[in-house]
């Protein structure tokens with residue numbers, strides 16, 4: 001039991017005693033350092049809830065989550081804020097870039113919040129922008145750049161602090177297929193070349209086929225796992241579609 005992140009018997013209920021919904025039912029799994037992992041499942045199956053437990057945005061009803069052997073379900077608010085700041089990076093569906101700041105300022109803001117030295121901040125942000133190919137547009141504002149460039153800025157912001165875990169909830173949900181492919185290629189490169197550990201929630205089988213391992217949730221429980229191994233992405237995609245057909249009805253790309 002030495003996993004990088006261990007999710008142990010996590011349960012989540014919403015609502016009051018009289019009107020209680022069980023959203024996660026004894027979910028257990030591990031995430032290894034350097035994995036690119038996907039979570040799939042029908043709408044309402046608990047994917048976002050699970051991500052919110054891991055990101056400590058929301059609390060578990062019972063169970064434990066160990067992050068490098070530290071139980072993050074027992075931390076107080078102050079320690080949680082520090083934990084998030086030092087360990088996590090987020091890529092949101094709508095990217096959450098601030099329109100009044102340039103691309104570079106958006107990235108630097110994520111670092112300034114950590115109280116680093118200006119010189120270090122500038123060097124690190126330059127390096128990250130170079131890695132993601134957005135240095136040439138660093139002085140533009142988000143509304144002046146393409147959707148694909150915005151995503152890469154959002155990725156740079158998630159990556160700039162070298163988080164141990166990057167969490168992404170439906171990052172390709174609002175994108176056309178070309179931009180989605182660019183984002184997924186960026187994630188793959190972040191994972192393979194920079195060693196980032198990524199957990200991505202997605203409905204979409206095409207997006208999921210970029211992952212190395214996928215957990216399938218149904219009614220708040222893990223009901224299947226797929227490992228890509230040496231499969232090509234196309235072969236893996238077909239395996240994913242086979243599993244989705246078993247879940248009964250949640251057609252990929254339906255939303």
Ligand SMILES: Nc1ncnc2c1ncn2[C@@H]1O[C@H](COP(=O)(O)OP(=O)(O)OP(=O)(O)O)[C@@H](O)[C@H]1O
Pocket residue numbers: 014015021023041042043044045046047048049050203
């Ligand atoms: N804050 C909340 N209060 C009450 N119920 C909630 C809350 N958040 C989520 N739920 C319920 O928990 C269930 C799981 O929601 P969740 O958002 O995790 O699903 P999901 O798998 O991410 O779905 P989608 O694919 O549509 O994003 C749903 O039935 C939802 O209505």
Ligand SMILES: [Mg+2]
Pocket residue numbers: 047048049
């Ligand atoms: Mg969701």
